[in-house]
Amino acid sequence: MKVLIIFTSSELGGAERSLTKMAKAAADSTPGIEYFLGTLDGVGPWCEWAEAIGMSPFVFGKRQGRHGRFGLSAVLGATRFVRENKVDIIYILGFRSSVFFRLLRGFMPGVKVVQGIRWNPNSFSKLDVWFRRVERYAHRVTDGYITNSIAANNTLQQLGVPADKLVTAYNGLDAIPSASELAPASSPLVITVANLNYRKGYEPYLFAISKVVEAIPIAKFVFLGRDDLGGVIQSRIDSMNLGSSVTYAGFQKDVSPYLRSASLMVLPSLYGEGCPTSVMEAMSYGVPVVAYAIDGVPELVESGKEGLLVEQVGDIDALANAITAILQSPDLRNELSKAARSKAEVCFSIANCCQSHEQFWNRIIYRTAQLAAYNGK
Structure with a gap:
């Protein structure tokens, strides 16, 4: 065939x-x-x-x-x-x-x-x-x-x-990282692996980030993906004075170095998701996921088990609270991390x-x- x-x-x-x-x-x-x-x-x-x-x-x-x-x-x-x-x-x-x-x-x-x-x-x-x-x-x-x-x-x-x-x-996933490849998250680093476009929800996500930074000033955010918006997001980062907290790292063929050091992965998509590979990859590295409960995302992440899902799309406060809750609680983060990795090994x-x-x-x-x-x- x-x-x-x-x-x-x-x-x-x-x-x-x-x-x-x-x-x-x-x-x-x-x-x-x-x-x-x-x-x-x-x-x-x-x-x-x-x-x-x-x-x-x-x-x-x-x-x-x-x-x-x-x-x-x-x-x-x-x-x-x-x-x-x-x-x-x-x-x-x-x-x-x-x-x-x-x-x-x-x-x-x-x-x-x-x-x-x-x-x-x-x-x-x-x-x-x-x-x-x-x-x-x-x-x-x-x-x-x-x-x-x-x-x-x-x-x-x-x-x-x-x-x-x-x-x-x-x-x-063609391979699940071995335990030796996983580095414990030593700092509150949050990554997002998604191309920069309006569907992925980056603009409203920046407002959630500003709330997180107020609560956790040392939190750092990295955006990874192709820029389909011609610099709109980078300009918004500057206008919101988030340059010291948010970095746009561009498209990366290999995102594993970022996954190894991340405390959390956030997918702020507003609609149009299927089975996001980025979510599965994050889970395989034991990185919990925060996202809106849209489309196929709840099929991958059970809220409270492998991450936290926000039911109302566009609820900036709830998104910021979910991120803050995980970053401020090492015990919660570790619990979600273990469950995420276990699910990736069995199901993906x-x-x-x-x-x-x-x-x-x-x-x-x-x-x-x-x-x-x-x-x-």
Whole structure:
């Protein structure tokens, strides 16, 4: 069985990391499945990172200004690749690109088209509104959907997508840090691993930080991620006089040095999360998590056990109080840390991720074989 995983962007985000690692792990654990990896974007950080870990990504397009844009030539190039390499399943990450491939599926006879849903499309953003409008009908020409949260799975079922076309496969970690790799948090350092954009909630988060700093002046905050806002957050840090407390460290290919020294991880996203890889990675290092209880986050973090979740999105006081409570109580922090690491070891393995995908591929192929046999009677 041959599967092409195709990303719309060549930036290095959670989806790119987790699914590339899954494909690499599957090469050793599931020899019956051959994975190809490709992008509709031009060469980018993901390509370099994938090559560094031993994978060979295919680049079907050229960078069209900012990342994530693609031309028809890229889609046609990927379609030609599918035909020439006799690919059985094309697994598409990106709503816009999935629309094109479904329109062109007539040029890929026998190929199964699967859309990966890495967020919960239930907000009032333009993307989510259009997604829901399209998928109410497009699911009829889609062979399957893989979500990385039950929350997203439920949203799709509400749109009328049949349950047998859906599976939830959580992201997987290829390795859990050994105890010797974990350094005890010696100072109140709080990290956030997320690209800087409005959905991730950085601006309101700064107001929560200002409240935390009032209570704990020595607390330090580090933001890690690509800047999609053109310096807006950095300017806000300066205007709020938080420069001595908050550092923007930019995009980092390897965030493990920050995780080793962090007391806490905060994900201030306001909507649109699926199964955040950054949360899972933090938990694997024994770093408790504070976040809003949105989308798939409560599926990873049980409030009061592996971290603290704030029920009301945008409740700055509650967010600040949760952060302060953990930083001021070493006993609470240690208790949450142990539970977080334990859960990551048991629940977030790359093997589980591989198995969930493999079972779904087999289900799709078997369902088609059954239908063909039925029609042949």
